[in-house]
Amino acid sequence: xxxxxxxxxxxxxxxxxxxxxxxxxxxxxxxxxxxxxxxxxxxxxxxxxxxxxxxxxxxxxxxxxxxxxxxxxxxxxxxxxxxxxxxxxxxxxxxxxxxxxxxxxxxxxxxxxxxxxxxxxxxxxxxxxxxxxxxxxxxxxxxxxxxxxxxxxxxxxxxxxxxxxxxxxxxxxxxxxxxxxxxxxxxx
Amino acid sequence: xxxxxxxxxxxxxxxxxxxxxxxxxxxxxxxxxxxxxxxxxxxxxxxxxxxxxxxxxxxxxxxxxxxxxxxxxxxxxxxxxxxxxxxxxxxxxxxxxxxxxxxxxxxxxxxxxxxxxxxxxxxxxxxxxxxxxxxxxxxxxxxxxxxxxxxxxxxxxxxxxxxxxxxxxxxxxxxxxxxxxxxxxxxxxxxxxxxxxxxxxxxxxxxxxxxxxxxxxxxxxxxxxxxxxxxxxx
Numbered sequence: 001x002x003x004x005x006x007x008x009x010x011x012x013x014x015x016x017x018x019x020x021x022x023x024x025x026x027x028x029x030x031x032x033x034x035x036x037x038x039x040x041x042x043x044x045x046x047x048x049x050x051x052x053x054x055x056x057x058x059x060x061x062x063x064x065x066x067x068x069x070x071x072x073x074x075x076x077x078x079x080x081x082x083x084x085x086x087x088x089x090x091x092x093x094x095x096x097x098x099x100x101x102x103x104x105x106x107x108x109x110x111x112x113x114x115x116x117x118x119x120x121x122x123x124x125x126x127x128x129x130x131x132x133x134x135x136x137x138x139x140x141x142x143x144x145x146x147x148x149x150x151x152x153x154x155x156x157x158x159x160x161x162x163x164x165x166x167x168x169x170x171x172x173x174x175x176x177x178x179x180x181x182x183x184x185x186x187x188x
Numbered sequence: 189x190x191x192x193x194x195x196x197x198x199x200x201x202x203x204x205x206x207x208x209x210x211x212x213x214x215x216x217x218x219x220x221x222x223x224x225x226x227x228x229x230x231x232x233x234x235x236x237x238x239x240x241x242x243x244x245x246x247x248x249x250x251x252x253x254x255x256x257x258x259x260x261x262x263x264x265x266x267x268x269x270x271x272x273x274x275x276x277x278x279x280x281x282x283x284x285x286x287x288x289x290x291x292x293x294x295x296x297x298x299x300x301x302x303x304x305x306x307x308x309x310x311x312x313x314x315x316x317x318x319x320x321x322x323x324x325x326x327x328x329x330x331x332x333x334x335x336x337x338x339x340x341x342x343x344x345x346x347x348x349x350x351x352x353x354x355x356x357x358x359x360x361x362x363x364x365x366x367x368x369x370x371x372x373x374x375x376x377x378x379x380x381x382x383x384x385x386x387x388x389x390x391x392x393x394x395x396x397x398x399x400x401x402x403x404x405x406x407x408x409x410x411x412x413x414x415x416x417x418x419x420x421x422x
Contacts, residue, residue, distance in 0.1 A: 034318065038377075110342060110377065115291070115320035157344065157377035164374050 033087040036070075036118070037094050037111040038161055040170035041079045044104035052128065055102070060123040068093055069117055071125040071158070073165055078172045079103065080165040082158045084117050109161060109170065118158040192246040194227045195219050197410035198254075201261065201381060201403040202418040210401050211259035211294055212415055214247035221412045237268040241275045245282045248293075252286035254415050261294040261324065266301045266309060276316055291320040294345065298326045299334045302341065310341035317344075324381070329369060342376050347403070350384030357389035370397060391421050 047055075052074060063069065068085035081097075083090045098106045119125055165171065198212040216224045231239045244262045251260050262279075269275055280290050295316070302309055302325060313323050324345035328334050329352045348366065356362045373380050382394040385404030394402065408418035 109375075112342065113314045113318035115318060157342075160374075160377035160379070164377065167374075169375050 034084070034114050034117070035087040035090050035111065036082060036084040036114050036158060037090050038082050038109045038158065039080075039094065039097070039106055040109060040165065041081075041097070041103040041106040042172040043074075043077050043079065044102055047102065049128070052126075056124060056126055062093070063123045066093065069119040069122050069124070071119050071122065071162065072127075073162065074126070074128040075165070075171060078165075078170070080162070080170060082119065082162070084114065084119060084158075087113075105172065107170065110157060112157075114156075118156060192242050193219070193230075194243065194246075195221075195413055196243075196247050196250055197221070197412045198251065198415050199403060199410040200408045200416065200418040201401055202407045202420065203400055204395065204402060204420060205400050207420050209258045209415075209418060211261045212251065212256065213261040213296070213403065213410075214244075214251065214263075215410050216243055217410075217412060237265065237271045240265045240268040241272050241278070244275075244279050248279065248283050248288065249286055250413065251415070252283075252288055254413070256288065256292070256415060259292045259294050259322075260288070261296055263296045263298075263326070266297055266304070269312060276321075280316070280319065280321070289320070290316075291322075294322045294324050296324045296326040296347070299328050299330055299337065299349075303334070303337050306337050306340035313341070326383075329365060335369070335372060338372060338376060338378075343378060345379045345381055345401075346373060347381045347383040353382055353384050353390055353394075353404075354386075355390070357387075357393040363393070366394075367397065370399075388421055 056072065059072075063085075066085060066089040068083055068089055070082040070084050072082075073080040083093055094108075097103055161170075195217050196214045197217045198214055200209045201211045201213060202208075203210040216227045218227050228236075228239075240263075244264070247262055248260065264276075276295075280293070283290065283293060295313075297309075317323065322344040324347055325334070325337070325343050326347050327349045328346040330349040334346075346369070348369065352362055352366060354362075356366060370380055372378075379401060380399055381401040381403060382390070382399050383403045385391050385394065385402050385406050387406065390404075391402065391406055406419075406421060408416055
């Protein structure tokens with residue numbers, strides 16, 4: 001878990017989003033088996049913003065070389081990432097993440113072929129939000145109402161899932177608990 | 189339609205947030221507007237798959253001729269894809285010849301049929317998803333194992349079964365089931381269509397829980413060989 005206080009944000013926007021140009025036109029690169037793989041995970045150790053930035057920088061370089069694009073969200077200790085590109089390249093990247101000791105509870109949500117990329121121009125978009133921001137955002141219908149550059153994302157599955165994650169789904173601390181024990185107890 | 193003995197009515201699936209049509213579902217009708225049941229009753233059992241294939245092609249041609257700009261939702265018998273493996277390739281070809289994009293096609297498969305061999309089925313459909321075709325599970329929650337199906341196959345859309353929709357505003361168990369389905373669909377990025385919506389009470393309940401796509405008499409009846417505009421309840 002990352003304590004919110006460890007999050008040093010230098011800009012007052014509720015959702016800080018960086019769009020990172022790939023330098024090469026990945027959108028036009030021909031990929032045979034275009035696939036996206038979407039997962040959530042939990043940071044296994046407290047990770048600070050500088051460490052996330054370093055991780056992002058490395059992943060952006062790797063992704064650009066493999067023609068992988070996508071989006072990474074980090075909210076209160078939980079990661080959510082969309083990887084898109086050639087199926088084999090996406091799978092290799094995902095498997096490396098699943099083995100990475102910094103990720104805990106890596107959970108694949110979706111892996112499927114897609115007709116087009118949702119993040120064609122981004123080697124890895126990134127947004128991080130702290131606990132106070134989440135409290136504000138969860139009350140809103142559209143998590144990304146304030147994030148202008150996300151409006152251009154196709155209204156497909158990747159965007160729906162990003163929104164769901166923003167609203168608390170797939171996050172470590174929001175696991176639903178079963179509470180209906182009363183009926184069973186009565187019969188004892 | 190010359191070599192096809194039947195015709196179609198089109199019913200709008202309305203998006204209440206944009207107040208536009210999301211798609212028109214093509215429903216088989218006789219040449220004189222006779223019911224789907226009477227159309228299918230006239231087909232020999234051995235010809236069902238060929239009929240199913242020809243129906244989709246004819247529906248796409250008719251919709252294009254009527255000036256379709258939105259999506260078109262077409263029913264698919266999974267048995268048809270097995271007995272005619274090139275059926276969907278030919279459908280895509282036909283759609284493009286008519287000036288439609290694969291992205292305008294939504295294929296509806298009923299839950300009961302999809303559940304038989306979900307893995308094979310999902311692999312088959314992935315081929316078409318890669319071309320932008322969207323998949324919907326029809327009659328979701330009709331009593332087979334719909335939720336289990338989602339472990340193997342995550343469609344783009346599901347259509348809640350009419351029996352679950354009926355009187356939902358007054359039926360607690362149906363509300364509980366619908367909420368559970370909505371939660372699963374949110375978690376998997378699947379959009380839910382409320383189908384068979386007939387009353388303002390049903391409509392209001394689904395709107396309150398965040399449903400955006402509606403189909404039913406309340407918004408628009410199937411129109412014979414026409415693409416009618418839906419009515420948006422106040």
